Amino acid sequence: MAASRETQASSGAAPVLDYEAIIIGAGMSGMYQLYRLREQGMRVRVFEAGTGVGGTWYWNRYPGARFDSESYTYGYSFSKELLQEWSWSEHFAGQPETLRYLNLVADKFDLRRDIQFRSRVAAATYQEDTHSWNVTLADGSHFRSRFLITAIGPLSAPTLPRIEGVDTFQGQSFHTARWPHQPVDFAGKRVAVIGTGATGVQTIQTIAGSVGHLTVFQRTPNWCAPLHNSKIDAETQKKIKSGYPDMFRRCQETFACFLHTPDPRGTFEVSDEEREAFFEKLYAEPGFGIWQGNFRDIVTDRKANAVISDFVARKIRQRVKDPEVAEKLIPKNHGFGTRRVPLETRYYEVYNQDNVELVDITETPIERITPDGIKTGDGEYEFDIIIYATGFDAITGSFDRIDFGGVDGMRLKDKWKDGPRTYLGVLIDGFPNMMMLMGPHTALGNIPRSIEYNVDWVTGLIRHAREFNLTRVEATAAGVTSWTDHVKALGAGLLSNEVNSWMTGYNTNVEGKQTRIIARYSGSAPAYRATCDEVALRRYDELALA
Ligand SMILES: Cc1cc2nc3c(=O)[nH]c(=O)nc-3n(C[C@H](O)[C@H](O)[C@H](O)COP(=O)(O)OP(=O)(O)OC[C@H]3O[C@@H](n4cnc5c(N)ncnc54)[C@H](O)[C@@H]3O)c2cc1C
Numbered sequence: 001m002a003a004s005r006e007t008q009a010s011s012g013a014a015p016v017l018d019y020e021a022i023i024i025g026a027g028m029s030g031m032y033q034l035y036r037l038r039e040q041g042m043r044v045r046v047f048e049a050g051t052g053v054g055g056t057w058y059w060n061r062y063p064g065a066r067f068d069s070e071s072y073t074y075g076y077s078f079s080k081e082l083l084q085e086w087s088w089s090e091h092f093a094g095q096p097e098t099l100r101y102l103n104l105v106a107d108k109f110d111l112r113r114d115i116q117f118r119s120r121v122a123a124a125t126y127q128e129d130t131h132s133w134n135v136t137l138a139d140g141s142h143f144r145s146r147f148l149i150t151a152i153g154p155l156s157a158p159t160l161p162r163i164e165g166v167d168t169f170q171g172q173s174f175h176t177a178r179w180p181h182q183p184v185d186f187a188g189k190r191v192a193v194i195g196t197g198a199t200g201v202q203t204i205q206t207i208a209g210s211v212g213h214l215t216v217f218q219r220t221p222n223w224c225a226p227l228h229n230s231k232i233d234a235e236t237q238k239k240i241k242s243g244y245p246d247m248f249r250r251c252q253e254t255f256a257c258f259l260h261t262p263d264p265r266g267t268f269e270v271s272d273e274e275r276e277a278f279f280e281k282l283y284a285e286p287g288f289g290i291w292q293g294n295f296r297d298i299v300t301d302r303k304a305n306a307v308i309s310d311f312v313a314r315k316i317r318q319r320v321k322d323p324e325v326a327e328k329l330i331p332k333n334h335g336f337g338t339r340r341v342p343l344e345t346r347y348y349e350v351y352n353q354d355n356v357e358l359v360d361i362t363e364t365p366i367e368r369i370t371p372d373g374i375k376t377g378d379g380e381y382e383f384d385i386i387i388y389a390t391g392f393d394a395i396t397g398s399f400d401r402i403d404f405g406g407v408d409g410m411r412l413k414d415k416w417k418d419g420p421r422t423y424l425g426v427l428i429d430g431f432p433n434m435m436m437l438m439g440p441h442t443a444l445g446n447i448p449r450s451i452e453y454n455v456d457w458v459t460g461l462i463r464h465a466r467e468f469n470l471t472r473v474e475a476t477a478a479g480v481t482s483w484t485d486h487v488k489a490l491g492a493g494l495l496s497n498e499v500n501s502w503m504t505g506y507n508t509n510v511e512g513k514q515t516r517i518i519a520r521y522s523g524s525a526p527a528y529r530a531t532c533d534e535v536a537l538r539r540y541d542e543l544a545l546a
Contacts, residue, residue, distance in 0.1 A: 019045045021147040021462070022135050024121045024402070026111075027055015029437040029451045030151030031102070032076065035109050036459040040466070045145070046111075047137060049120040053111065054102040055153055057095055061179035062199065062387070063186075064206030065095035068227065068343040069446045070287055072240045073259055075101065077248045077452060082108060087237055091286055092229040092343075124148055125405035126432060131471040131546075133433060146471065147462060150399070151437045154444065155502070157397030159509040161194060161390050165369035173386040176203060188212040189384040192374055194366075196221060197502075198342035200389030208350040215357045215381055217366060217374070221329050223312050223336040227343035228286035248449075255524045256445025260293035267295040267304035279311045291341045298337055299495050305335035312336050319348040326351075328360050339501040393510045394502035395440050395519040396420055406431040419505070419517035421484045423475035424532055426458060427543070432474035435461070441487045443525045450525065457532050464540060472546040479542050491518040 021037050023030045026048035037044045050058050067074055071088035085108075086101055093101075106112055120138040127134055133148040158177040160166055166173075174180065176199045186207050193204050194217045201224055208214050232240065240247075247259070254261035267275065275295075282290040290312075297304040313330045320326035329348065350356050364378040373382040393400065396416060404412035407430045415421065415430065422428055425442030426435050435458045436442075443450050465473050491497045497518065500506035505517040521528055535542055 017132055017145055018143045019043045019145040021045075021149060022047065022133065022143060022145040023149045023151055024048075024124075024135075025055060025151035025153060025156075026050070026053045026115050026117075027058075027151060027153055027156070028076070028102070028448055029153070029455065030055070030149075031105060031111055032078070032451060033149055033151055033437060033455045033458065034111055034114055035078075036455055037462065038114065040459070040463060042462075042466075044114055045143065046115040046151075047119040047121050047135070047143075048115055048117050051117050052099075052103070053106045053115065054099050055151075055156060057098040057102055059156070059158075059177045059179075060095060060199070061181065062095075062174075062176035062203050062389075063184075064202035065176075065199070066090075066202065066229070067092045067098065068198070068288060069448075070259060071098075071232075072244075073247065073251055073257075073446055074098075074448050076105065076448065077244070079109075080244075083244050084241055088232060088240075090229055090231055092227055121402055123403040123405070124434075125403075126407060126434070128407060131433065146433060148434045149437060149458060150402075150434070150439060152398035152402070154395045154398075154438050154447075155392045157393040157401055159390055159393050159397070159507060160388055161366075162509050163366050163369055168371050169369050169373070169383075169386055170371045171373075171384045171386065173388065175388045175390070176200075177392065184385070186211045186385070190373075190382060191215070191385045191387065192217060192381065192383045193387045193389055194374075195219075195389035195391065197389065197391050198222075198340060199391065201342040201344050201347050203387060203389055205345055205347040205350055208353060208356055211355065213355045213357075214350075215359060215374075215383070217359050217361050218328070219361050220333065221331045222339060222342050223309065223331055224342045224344040224347055225283065225290045225312065227345050228284070229345060230286070251446060251449050252529075253526060254292075255526075256292055256443070257449035257525050258288055258292050258446045260287065260289045260291075262292065262296040263294060265295055266297045267301065267307055275307070276311070279308065283311075283315060288341070288343070291337050294337070300493055302335075302495065305338070305495055309336040316348055321352045325358055328358055334499040334501075335495055338496040338499045340503065390509060391502060391507075393507055393513065395505060397507075397510070399439070404431065404434075406434075420519060421480050423479045423483045423542075424457075424535065425483075425487075425521060426454070426532075427473075427475035427480075429475045429477045429480045432472050432544075440519050441483065441521050443521045443523070443528045445525055453525075453529055453532075457536065460536050461540060464536075465545070468545075470545050472544075473540075474544045476542065476544050487521050488518045490521065490523045494522055497522075 020042045021044045023033050023046040026046050030046050034046050052058050071093040122138045123136040125134045132144050132146055135143045158175050190213045191211045192215045196218045251257045298308045316330050317326045364376040367375045410430045420440035422441040425439050437454050505519040507513040
């Protein structure tokens with residue numbers, strides 16, 4: 001059925017398409033998109049660089065990798081049967097459990113038969129004569145499809161530090177997002193961790209007890225807050241399973257799709273005592289409440305931000321015995337919540353251990369990696385293992401690693417050289433029939449909730465195109481300008497956009513990424529969905545359809 005539909009296409013020569021849609025990436029986005037398009041009877045192929053499904057949870061196997069979203073708010077919501085079948089064991093599940101979950105999803109919905117693993121997409125070029133995409137894999141093979149859907153992840157392009165000698169180290173070295181599939185033996189080893197973002201924090205607190213000696217190289221400390229993870233008992237499990245509809249409804253209503261949502265009060269609308277008690281309560285609660293459920297103005301009002309920053313700084317001073325070390329762990333160049341808040345479990349207490357040392361590389365910069373270890377301005381440290389917890393070229397990085405060619409040979413990299421330009425974070429003018437899942441300018445937050453919305457919206461657009469025999473779907477230049485301006489306006493006044501971080505596209509380890517950009521949509525998720533819903537209701541009349 002699908003093939004005859006293609007040969008009836010109205011444009012020029014009838015194209016011979018291998019697939020109706022190609023999806024790049026088999027993480028949560030790509031898996032769900034495959035499920036939805038197959039439901040419509042489409043011929044779909046997913047190309048995935050890894051050897052298995054799961055994306056983030058396939059690659060990030062470092063010790064201690066786990067959610068900071070509540071597990072049950074993170075899983076897919078689309079299948080009632082799946083929700084009842086799967087039981088999360090902890091409120092914040094670890095990576096092995098999440099990967100098991102995603103493998104179960106792949107099995108249950110028989111997804112693997114349409115996924116080609118070990119297949120990195122190197123280039124994708126739009127063919128105007130046939131209204132199709134030509135996708136080239138790293139091994140040189142080509143495939144053609146009408147639609148191209150990127151599901152390549154906001155945090156999937158790892159970056160190593162730009163330090164001389166990285167290749168010369170003779171011990172073991174790992175990037176946290178390229179962790180081996182076999183366990184790494186830390187017993188008695190001299191270990192270095194470079195980086196203290198969310199990943200570094202999880203790694204450090206997990207291995208500190210088993211290594212011989214741990215040296216943490218920190219450039220920018222982050223404001224961390226306790227995760228307070230625990231097992232889910234049988235009674236709670238029952239409540240979770242029977243309460244799913246209400247819980248997902250709540251996630252749909254909150255600002256960033258978490259169970260937590262900003263307190264409507266301003267920081268200075270309550271007494272000092274009330275404020276302190278509120279902060280204490282949030283600090284003692286599980287999850288992102290202290291960030292996402294705090295007073296509404298902590299990330300917009302400098303004075304409010306200073307008050308919560310001071311509260312968390314006091315906590316760090318209480319928890320770290322050596323006052324000098326505590327000062328090094330307290331961020332001085334950004335306020336609480338203006339970068340992603342790593343959630344921790346006895347992270348600060350690690351620095352009270354005799355076998356742990358903190359090196360502030362703003363004081364003694366790393367000069368080079370040597371065959372035996374790391375040389376700083378202060379001397380040379382010898383290591384058996386170096387762990388690079390140096391994160392990702394976020395949001396646009398996975399796009400930069402594919403050579404996307406649009407209409408008239410336009411390169412996406414050129415189009416986005418001053419920052420991404422999109423329509424609803426999904427479409428780009430000059431790149432017809434290409435749709436992005438969790439691309440720039442979409443709402444992040446509790447990401448799977450956004451993924452499900454994003455996928456359903458893209459599915460609706462493709463359904464519309466097929467129903468009306470449309471073979472070319474494109475955002476207009478005016479639509480892209482208007483959405484991009486809207487996203488930029490939403491970012492104005494947010495303290496987080498004044499700070500260098502992955503959320504502002506800043507990365508010292510990537511050439512040309514030392515200018516802050518507005519990479520993500522910072523309005524509320526309900527507002528984002530309302531705008532996209534309206535576009536669909538108006539039958540996509542803002543798009544150029546042919
Ligand atoms: C350590 C860690 C913890 C996180 N914890 C949370 C959390 O608690 N809550 C939350 O909401 N979010 C969290 N996230 C964000 C997480 O990335 C998203 O929640 C979600 O998994 C994104 O799914 P995705 O499918 O969009 O992208 P990904 O899971 O990143 O999948 C993208 C896939 O595309 C593939 N790919 C990329 N480029 C190519 C190419 N050129 N060719 C072929 N394949 C390609 C990759 O191999 C990857 O498998 C976390 C991220 C990390 C790194």
